Amino acid sequence: MTLSENIYDVTEASFEQDVVMRSHEVPVLVDFWAEWCGPCRMLGPILERLAIEGGGEFELARLNVDDSPGLAVRYGVQGIPAVKAFRNGEVVAEFVGAQPEKRVRRFVDHLVPSQADQELAEAKSLQATRHFSEAEQAFRQVWEADDSNAAAALGLVQSLLIQGMGEEASQILSAFPAGSEWAVAERLKPLATLLAEPGKSQPDQDEDPLQAQLHQAANLINRGNLPAAMDGLLGILRVDKRYRQGLPKEALLGLFALLGDDDPLTRQYRDELASVLF
Secondary structure, three states: OOOOOOEEEOOOOOHHHHHHHHHHOOOEEEEEEOOOOHHHHHHHHHHHHHHHHHOOOOEEEEEEOOOOHHHHHHOOOOOOOEEEEEEOOEEEEEEEOOOOHHHHHHHHHHHOOOHHHHHHHHHHHHHHOOOHHHHHHHHHHHHHHOOOOHHHHHHHHHHHHHOOOHHHHHHHHHOOOOOOOHHHHHHHHHHHHHHHOOOOOOOOOOOOHHHHHHHHHHHHHHOOOHHHHHHHHHHHHHHOOOHHHHHHHHHHHHHHHHHOOOOHHHHHHHHHHHHHHO
16 A cells, blocks of 8 residues: 555556656656665655655656566666656656755756746647737746746747737847847847837838838738738848848748748748848
C-alpha cells in the first residue's frame, strides 16, 4: 500500500507505461534503490514526503534495481540511490547519492513547472490554435504579474501584432525585458512601427502613392489578410527597394518572424522577397 496515489513501484514490465508514457502528462521522478542500500533508506522518505506535498505536480516511481537490473543498465545506473527525472519520455535531470532535503527540494522545484509556466503554456496553445484575442489576454495576465517575463512579453506582442494592434506592441517593444526572446522582439519592431502609424486607417488622398500602398498593407494586416498585405509590401519594393529606409522589407521580415519559419506564407513570400531584392 502506497503513501499516496502519486507514489508507486515500477518494474521492467510497467516502466514504459508508468514512467515513459506517463511523463508526457506529468513529470515522473524514478528512485533507483535496493533493500540493502543504507543511503536509499535515507533518501526514500524525503522523496516520498515531497511527492505527497506536491499533490500531483510530479509522481514518484520506485524501482528496485535488484528486481529490474535491465532498466538499471539501460539508464546507466552505476550507483544508488540514483534519481532520474523524466519529462516527455526523456531523462531531463538526475542526481546520485543521498542528498539533504533542501537540495532535493531545489531539484524538484526546477523540475515542476511554476504557475506562470503553466499559464504561458496555455497562452501558447491558444496562440497556436489561432485564438489570438484569448491568447492576448492570457499572455497579458502573466506579463502584468511580472513585466520582466520576456516570454510573456513576446507572446503578448505577437498576439497584438497579428490583430493589427501596433501601438501597444511598440510600447512593449520599446522597453522589452532581457531574455533569449529579445532577438525575435527586435525583428518585430518595424512591423509594430508600421501598424502604429497614425493615419493608416484613412489614407490621405494627396499622399505619396507608395505611402498609401504602405498604409493599405497595414490595413490588410489589421483585417487578417496577410497574403494581400505581403503582396502590397512586395509591390512597394519593386518600385523602390529603399523606400522609407527599407520599412516595407523590414515589415515583411517582421511578418515572417511573427508567423515562423515553417509557415507556408513565410516560405512562399521569403522566396518572392529574395527575387525582388536580388
